[in-house]
Amino acid sequence: MNRIFEFMSGRNGNDQLGLALLVVALILNIIFRMTGMYLLGIAAMALVLIVLYRMFSRDLAKRREENRRFLSLWSDAKRSFAEWRLRRSQSRDYKFFVCPGCHNRLRVPRGKGKIQITCPKCGQRFGGKS
Ligand SMILES: [Zn+2]
Known part of the structure; x- marks a missing residue:
């Protein structure tokens, strides 16, 4: 145990990226075993090698x-997913627009027909159908 500890000192070891790559490698390997798609098997192997390289680096x-x-x-992906779910849960009552000026997301009640929208963030005006 001491030897391993000595060997690993000064090396990167495990981190979240390594763990995520291992999970992806595992999933690829499962699909490879189910479908026999060789490329997936090779990709899974390559990912494991990358994980090992990063651990000992x-x-x-x-x-x-x-x-x-x-x-x-x-964390960006998690936030986008949470926003997407929120939009989906409100999509019956609201229509969502992206401001062409600043890419701010805007929410407008549905069923008002053609409307002029003013972005509260940058003041840009644009038309839309709600
Ligand atoms: Zn704007």
Whole structure:
């Protein structure tokens, strides 16, 4: 146990990106076993190699930066998904627009016909059908 600990000191070890890549590799491997699609098997293998490489890597700054970028992408994806679900749950009563000026998302009650929309964030006006 001590030897392993010594060996791993100064190395990146496991992080969230490594865990996520392992999960993807596992899923690819399952699909590969079900379908026999060789490319998926190779991709799963390559991912495992990448995970091992990152675990034993001594370039901590680079690995941490990769992990940080992954975490920020992941939280963006989670936020987009939550917003999408919220929009879906309100889509019966509201119509959603994206402001052409600042890409702000706007919510308008449905059933008002053709309307002029003014973006509260940047003041841009544009037409839409609710
Ligand atoms: Zn705007």
